[in-house]
Amino acid sequence: MDGNMLIGILAAAVTAGTPLLYAALGEIITERAGILNLGVEGMMLTGAVTGFIVAVSTGNPWFGALAAILAGGAVSLIHAILSVTFQANQVVSGLALTIFGTGLSGYLGKSYIGIPAPQTFSKFPLPVLADIPLIGPVLFNQDALVYFSYLLVPVIWFYIYKTKHGLNLRAIGENPGAADAVGINVFVLRYIYVVIGGMLAGLAGAYLSLAYAPAWLENMTAGRGWIAVALVIFATWNPLKAVGGAYLFGGVDALGYRMQAMGLDVSSFFLKMLPYIFTIIVLIFATTQTNKKHIGAPGALSLSYDREER
Amino acid sequence: MNNKILFLEKRGAAPAYLSFLIALLSVVFALLFGAVFLILTGHNPVDVYSLMFGGAFGSAYGLSETATKAIPLMLAGLGGSIAFKMLLWNIGAEGQLYMGAFAASYVALFHPELPIYIMLPAMFLAAVVAGGVWALVSAVPRAYLGVNETITSLLLNYVAILWVDYLVYGPWKDPKGFNFPLTAPFVEAAQLPYIGSTRIHYGLVIGLVGAVLLYFVLNRSRWGYEIRVIGESQKAAQYGGMNIRRNILLVMFLSGAFAGIAGVSEVAGITHRLQHGLSPGYGYTAIIIAWLGKLHPAAVVIVSFLFGGLLVGGYTIQTAGLPAATVSMLQGAVLFFLLGGELLNRYRIRLGFRKGGN
Numbered sequence: 202m203d204g205n206m207l208i209g210i211l212a213a214a215v216t217a218g219t220p221l222l223y224a225a226l227g228e229i230i231t232e233r234a235g236i237l238n239l240g241v242e243g244m245m246l247t248g249a250v251t252g253f254i255v256a257v258s259t260g261n262p263w264f265g266a267l268a269a270i271l272a273g274g275a276v277s278l279i280h281a282i283l284s285v286t287f288q289a290n291q292v293v294s295g296l297a298l299t300i301f302g303t304g305l306s307g308y309l310g311k312s313y314i315g316i317p318a319p320q321t322f323s324k325f326p327l328p329v330l331a332d333i334p335l336i337g338p339v340l341f342n343q344d345a346l347v348y349f350s351y352l353l354v355p356v357i358w359f360y361i362y363k364t365k366h367g368l369n370l371r372a373i374g375e376n377p378g379a380a381d382a383v384g385i386n387v388f389v390l391r392y393i394y395v396v397i398g399g400m401l402a403g404l405a406g407a408y409l410s411l412a413y414a415p416a417w418l419e420n421m422t423a424g425r426g427w428i429a430v431a432l433v434i435f436a437t438w439n440p441l442k443a444v445g446g447a448y449l450f451g452g453v454d455a456l457g458y459r460m461q462a463m464g465l466d467v468s469s470f471f472l473k474m475l476p477y478i479f480t481i482i483v484l485i486f487a488t489t490q491t492n493k494k495h496i497g498a499p500g501a502l503s504l505s506y507d508r509e510e511r
Numbered sequence: 512m513n514n515k516i517l518f519l520e521k522r523g524a525a526p527a528y529l530s531f532l533i534a535l536l537s538v539v540f541a542l543l544f545g546a547v548f549l550i551l552t553g554h555n556p557v558d559v560y561s562l563m564f565g566g567a568f569g570s571a572y573g574l575s576e577t578a579t580k581a582i583p584l585m586l587a588g589l590g591g592s593i594a595f596k597m598l599l600w601n602i603g604a605e606g607q608l609y610m611g612a613f614a615a616s617y618v619a620l621f622h623p624e625l626p627i628y629i630m631l632p633a634m635f636l637a638a639v640v641a642g643g644v645w646a647l648v649s650a651v652p653r654a655y656l657g658v659n660e661t662i663t664s665l666l667l668n669y670v671a672i673l674w675v676d677y678l679v680y681g682p683w684k685d686p687k688g689f690n691f692p693l694t695a696p697f698v699e700a701a702q703l704p705y706i707g708s709t710r711i712h713y714g715l716v717i718g719l720v721g722a723v724l725l726y727f728v729l730n731r732s733r734w735g736y737e738i739r740v741i742g743e744s745q746k747a748a749q750y751g752g753m754n755i756r757r758n759i760l761l762v763m764f765l766s767g768a769f770a771g772i773a774g775v776s777e778v779a780g781i782t783h784r785l786q787h788g789l790s791p792g793y794g795y796t797a798i799i800i801a802w803l804g805k806l807h808p809a810a811v812v813i814v815s816f817l818f819g820g821l822l823v824g825g826y827t828i829q830t831a832g833l834p835a836a837t838v839s840m841l842q843g844a845v846l847f848f849l850l851g852g853e854l855l856n857r858y859r860i861r862l863g864f865r866k867g868g869n
Binding site for chain 2: 239243279282283287288289290292293294296297298299300301302303304305306307308311419423424427428430431434468470471473474477478480481484485488489492
């Protein structure tokens with residue numbers, strides 16, 4: 202394997218990992234607030250189709266991305282209402298959101314199948330940075346949404362670990378009763394963080410339909426929402442660790458396509474299985490590690506908070 | 512201050528009629544929600560719904576199609592119910608269905624010489640084992656290492672579907688099939704007969720028998736009691752000396768086996784071959800069915816017919832230019848309203864004086 206090819210694979214890993222990263226960041230924020238949202242796949246699909254439709258009708262991918270963020274946030278609001286206010290089972294509510302989002306996106310996108318996006322997020326080198334050997338072509342010859350994720354990760358990390366709001370966020374996920382007792386509005390904050398998570402999932406979807414593979418296809422997320430949920434466990438709810446994980450998963454995704462392109466004598470069906478099998482193996486490994494080190498999920502994850510039972 | 516207000520009050524066990532009412536209302540509300548959506552996107556909901564209803568229940572043909580679609584939904588829904596009862600989130604019914612279909616097809620395609628009384632039992636046995644083992648792939652890490660079975664069982668769906676695709680696009684492709692992704696047709700001995708003069712195959716009987724058996728296991732056996740206790744409280748179960756690990760493995764196997772039977776009943780009863788796109792998402796719909804049926808076998812059977820009708824109606828409205836996805840949108844909405852309505856199971860709305868301050 203020569204150097205150019207390695208750079209090619211690494212750059213492709215970053216590209217393929219970016220939608221996973223956005224979705225995982227969103228889910229980290231949501232789960233940190235104590236709400237499990239298994240609707241990531243549905244929110245991504247909703248974002249992907251909305252982003253694509255708006256980009257096609259306005260001719261501007263930025264409007265598309267913005268619409269995807271709003272759409273992801275809007276459908277996640279359903280999960281927030283059901284899990285925070287109605288105290289519904291969060292697993293089932295998330296599954297319902299995935300099924301709903303799959304249907305909604307298929308419905309909205311029906312007449313958009315097969316049309317190319319007029320304007321997409323295309324790659325451009327960042328001055329100076331792109332000239333750094335190896336790192337430059339891998340990290341700094343990407344599209345605007347990839348660059349935005351570089352900014353977003355440290356911001357979210359700083360917010361969670363270094364600000365008062367972040368402390369409150371962690372508190373409502375670890376022990377909502379105690380947080381409530383010191384005057385933190387558990388209900389409102391949980392709503393906010395579920396919706397922020399949905400917005401990021403929507404953006405992840407738009408990345409797929411406007412940058413990664415610019416087009417709309419039914420079910421085009423192909424399980425990436427679920428891989429992102431697994432990624433959150435792998436990253437132990439830490440946004441910085443989600444970056445490495447996302448690019449690792451993106452790399453497996455990209456590697457499959459590369460091997461196919463290289464004419465490797467393996468059926469494409471087996472190569473397509475790779476990301477799923479890899480995710481399962483990594484999830485098993487990550488779970489045993491977190492069990493050993495006693496760093497697990499937020500204490501109140503997926504438990505409804507009921508004031509009367511405090 | 513005591514004001515006369517509407518408020519929610521915790522209640523003990525909700526009466527059975529209320530659960531039924533909530534399930535019914537959630538379907539009604541989902542249809543109303545769908546109606547608003549249809550109006551917004553320029554369709555007439557009355558036309559669309561009457562088209563759907565007519566397609567599913569308005570003719571002998573529609574009814575038999577609805578019953579036929581209800582079979583895999585019922586089987587996978589029953590499988591889901593037993594796992595959910597223990598709060599085991601097996602959402603891999605879709606993949607387990609495909610693996611069941613795969614194993615049964617192996618028997619049918621590679622042992623065509625078997626007589627019918629060995630062939631069909633062998634196919635069903637193969638499907639039970641394949642579906643069950645596929646579920647164990649997520650059950651074993653769950654039982655021994657605590658790995659989240661929701662994610663693994665879901666991801667395995669993609670693997671199973673790709674595996675079947677590999678076979679029907681590759682080594683198992685029918686050379687006389689004009690390059691379509693399907694295997695050669697099964698011999699007659701590997702085809703489930705139809706019930707009487709209908710077009711409904713015997714998978715329906717198997718589904719109904721399965722529901723009765725599951726009812727007795729869940730409600731009349733010691734094992735069923737353990738499953739319910741573990742579902743209610745793992746701590747209590749452990750305190751009572753129940754083997755949770757063994758129950759996770761057994762329940763997941765059984766759950767996967769039911770989905771596997773759904774798979775064999777599709778290939779042996781409908782397609783008579785293994786093919787690409789065997790299931791239009793039966794395994795996912797089954798999750799909603801199990802929940803709407805409150806994990807009760809009899810209710811799951813009834814809801815399966817309703818959702819079978821919804822699927823058939825979904826095909827009918829495609830002729831009017833509406834996407835098939837309309838149906839999964841409605842399914843998701845049903846579940847939303849159901850979850851919301853379940854609040855009424857736990858609380859009652861009262862008008863009166865609320866005691867105390869604030």
